[in-house]
Amino acid sequence: MLVNLKYRRVGLVELTKRKAKSTLTIAFFSLSTLAIMTSVNVHADGGMPIQDTVVFTVPENLAALSTEEISDLRQTHVENLQKTAANDDQVKQAEEKLFKQLMAHDLVRLSIAEVIPQLISDYQIEGEFKNTLLGYQSTFAVDMMKNREVVANLVDYPSYDFRFAAAYMSMLYAFQNFPDFYDRLKADMVDEKSHIGHYRKSLDESYAKVKQARAEMDFAKSGNDIKKVITALDDELARRKK
Numbered sequence: 456m457l458v459n460l461k462y463r464r465v466g467l468v469e470l471t472k473r474k475a476k477s478t479l480t481i482a483f484f485s486l487s488t489l490a491i492m493t494s495v496n497v498h499a500d501g502g503m504p505i506q507d508t509v510v511f512t513v514p515e516n517l518a519a520l521s522t523e524e525i526s527d528l529r530q531t532h533v534e535n536l537q538k539t540a541a542n543d544d545q546v547k548q549a550e551e552k553l554f555k556q557l558m559a560h561d562l563v564r565l566s567i568a569e570v571i572p573q574l575i576s577d578y579q580i581e582g583e584f585k586n587t588l589l590g591y592q593s594t595f596a597v598d599m600m601k602n603r604e605v606v607a608n609l610v611d612y613p614s615y616d617f618r619f620a621a622a623y624m625s626m627l628y629a630f631q632n633f634p635d636f637y638d639r640l641k642a643d644m645v646d647e648k649s650h651i652g653h654y655r656k657s658l659d660e661s662y663a664k665v666k667q668a669r670a671e672m673d674f675a676k677s678g679n680d681i682k683k684v685i686t687a688l689d690d691e692l693a694r695r696k697k
Contacts, residue, residue: 511535511680513687522695529688532681539678549672554609556668561603563661564619566654568596573650578636584629591626595619 511532514520520528571592575585599619606615630637643649647656 511677511684513684517687517691522692525688525692529685529692532685532688536678536681536685539675539681546672546675549668549675550609553665553668553672554612556665557609557612558603558606560658560661560665561619563657565595565599565603566657567623568592570650570654571595574640577650578639580636584633584636587629588626591622591629594622 514528517525571588574580575588580588599622602615602618606612630640640651643651644655646652
C-alpha cells in the first residue's frame with residue numbers, strides 16, 4: 456500500500472516534520488550526501504542522514520477548537536489509524552521492503568567501482584595516485600561486495616554502511632592531495648553528462664525510493680501515536696459534555 460505522506464494541515468492540526476537522526480544509517484551517499492566535503496553546493500551530512508518523519512501530536516490549541524472541529528479531527532485520525540499497519544506482520548513487511556530497497560540502492564552506490572577507471576582515464580591520472588584509486592576500486596568491487604553478502608536485515612546494515620562510508624570518504628580525501636583533479640571532480644559532480652555526475656544522478660533516483668520506503672515504514676509504526684491523539688480528543692469531548 457502506497458501512503459501519501461505529504462505534510463499538510465488536517466483541520467487545525469499540523470502533521471509536523473521532525474528532524475531526528477535515524478538509528479538506522481540509511482544510504483550514506485544519495486545525491487544529497489554524495490559530494491566533496493567542501494564548498495560544493497551539495498554536501499554530506501556526516502554519514503548520518505536526517506530523516507523526515509511524520510509525527511502525530513495533540514494540537515496545542517485543543518481547548519480553543521470548537522467541538523465540531525475536534526470531532527472532525529478525531530474522524531481524520533481514525534482514518535489515519537486505519538491506514539497504518541493493523542498488525543505486526545504488516546510492520547514486518549514494511550521493514551522488509553525498506554531493507555530490500557536499501558540493498559538495491561547499495562548496488563547502485565557500489566557501481567563507483569565502475570566509475571573509478573573512467574575517472575582515471577578522463578583525468579589522465581598516472582603514477583602512485585592511479586594505483587591508489589585502483590586500490591579503492593578493488594575495495595568496492597571485491598571487499599565491499601563480500602561484506603554485503605552477510606548483511607541479512609536492517610540490524611546488520613548500519614555497520615556495513617559505515618564501512619562503505621569510511622572507504623568512500625577516504626577516497627575523496629585522497630583526491631584532496633591533488634588540487635587539479637579535486638577541483639575537476641567537484642565540477643563534474645554537478646554535471647550529469649560526466650561519469651561521476653551521472654553516478655550521482657543515479658544515486659539520487661535510487662535514494663528517493665529508499666526515503667519513500669522509510670517513510671512508509673515510519674507511517675506503519677505510527678499507530679500508537681495516533682491512538683494517543685484520539686484518546687486526548689475523546690477526553691476533551693467527554694469533558695465538554697459534563
